[in-house]
Amino acid sequence: MKKLIYFTIVLLFATFSVMGQSKKDVYLFAYFKNNGQDGLHLAYSKDAYRWTALKNDSSFLKPTVSKDKLMRDPCIIRGADGLFHMVWTVSWKDKGIGYASSKDLITWSEQQFLPVMAKEDGTRNTWAPEITYDSKTKIYMIYWASTITGKFTETASAMEDGYNHRIYYVTTKDFKTYSETKLLYEPGFNVIDATIVKDNGKFIMFLKDETREPVHKNIKIAYADQMVGPYSKASEPITGNYWAEGPTTLKMGSNWMVYFDKYRDHKYGAILSSDLKNWTDISDKISLPKGLRHGTILNITQKELKKLLAQ
Numbered sequence: 001m002k003k004l005i006y007f008t009i010v011l012l013f014a015t016f017s018v019m020g021q022s023k024k025d026v027y028l029f030a031y032f033k034n035n036g037q038d039g040l041h042l043a044y045s046k047d048a049y050r051w052t053a054l055k056n057d058s059s060f061l062k063p064t065v066s067k068d069k070l071m072r073d074p075c076i077i078r079g080a081d082g083l084f085h086m087v088w089t090v091s092w093k094d095k096g097i098g099y100a101s102s103k104d105l106i107t108w109s110e111q112q113f114l115p116v117m118a119k120e121d122g123t124r125n126t127w128a129p130e131i132t133y134d135s136k137t138k139i140y141m142i143y144w145a146s147t148i149t150g151k152f153t154e155t156a157s158a159m160e161d162g163y164n165h166r167i168y169y170v171t172t173k174d175f176k177t178y179s180e181t182k183l184l185y186e187p188g189f190n191v192i193d194a195t196i197v198k199d200n201g202k203f204i205m206f207l208k209d210e211t212r213e214p215v216h217k218n219i220k221i222a223y224a225d226q227m228v229g230p231y232s233k234a235s236e237p238i239t240g241n242y243w244a245e246g247p248t249t250l251k252m253g254s255n256w257m258v259y260f261d262k263y264r265d266h267k268y269g270a271i272l273s274s275d276l277k278n279w280t281d282i283s284d285k286i287s288l289p290k291g292l293r294h295g296t297i298l299n300i301t302q303k304e305l306k307k308l309l310a311q
Contacts, residue, residue, distance in 0.1 A: 026305045027051075027250060028076075028105075029259075029288075031295030036072035036089070039063050042105065043289050044305055048250055048257060048297075049282075053289035055311045060106065065098050065113040066090035073128040073246065075195075075296045076105075079140070080133060085175060087114075087129040087142055095120070097129040097144060099175065104307055105300070116142070116170055116181055122149035124163065128246070128294065132196040132203075134227040141227050143169035143184050145192035155189055159212045165192045167207070169228065185222065187234045193246050195296070196227070203227050204276070206247040206258060207234065217243040219260055221276060238271060238279050246294030257282075261294050268292060 029043040029051055039059035043051040054060075063071035068091035076086045083101045086108075090098045096115040102108045117123040129144035145165040156164045167185040170178045185191060185205065193208040203224045209216040218237035224230060239260060246261040254274050262269045262283075269283040300308075 025299040028300045030074045030076045033291045036070040039071045050287045073294045075130040248296045
């Protein structure tokens with residue numbers, strides 16, 4: 001009788017484990033390849049380590065807006081309205097970004113050009129936009145890196161074409177009307193590739209220190225109590241002795257994983273931490289589609305993955 005009860009418990013546990021696994025969310029990586037000319041690429045993973053390209057690594061959405069028609073640095077989030085909202089870099093030298101939405105990541109709305117830096121005289125670029133949602137205020141914040149000629153001259157350098165970025169933002173509740181553009185983060189150095197997540201009521205910004213003289217080119221962290229800041233002084237680097245950019249993060253249980261592009265080495269890297277202070281390099285444990293470049297990770301359901309696999 002005891003053996004029967006034991007095996008019954010084991011069987012029930014295994015059944016619930018399988019049921020739990022089937023309902024478990026899947027990780028989706030939205031990224032671009034080459035110069036972003038062919039558009040949006042997607043890959044999925046069930047463990048956040050091994051990633052498989054979808055649709056034979058062909059494009060899910062070809063870019064149509066701006067003079068250059070690029071789709072670099074795609075950022076997708078699931079909105080409170082149930083839609084997927086995406087922004088991206090449309091050009092190396094433009095004053096706006098791209099925007100589109102979708103119910104299923106397959107069929108997308110008409111692409112829009114958002115002229116977020118059009119009123120800022122001297123703007124040279126609008127790079128790597130991202131979206132963060134604050135459930136408390138029900139506001140979306142879109143933010144990106146721009147260089148404005150003549151601003152922040154104390155950190156200017158003649159190298160790398162003289163780019164000297166800061167992070168700017170707009171807010172919206174419906175992706176139809178937008179606030180005026182404002183400065184989000186001025187850390188006292190050339191900064192790009194910000195990505196912000198909310199955790200336990202705090203906003204955590206992962207960012208790239210783009211300083212060229214002397215070389216930094218690493219990932220750091222800043223914190224804020226409100227989505228629009230003010231954000232704290234940047235932390236010490238959390239990445240190693242290599243050039244890193246384009247951080248994107250996910251949290252598994254109590255562990256944080258940050259993916260980033262080791263762009264000079266032409267490969268991706270990843271680090272793991274339970275406290276956002278002590279980091280372990282796990283780059284040798286990850287596997288990604290060849291040629292994957294700067295993107296973002298989000299969660300999708302098994303049902304959504306099934307539809308994507310059918311493409």
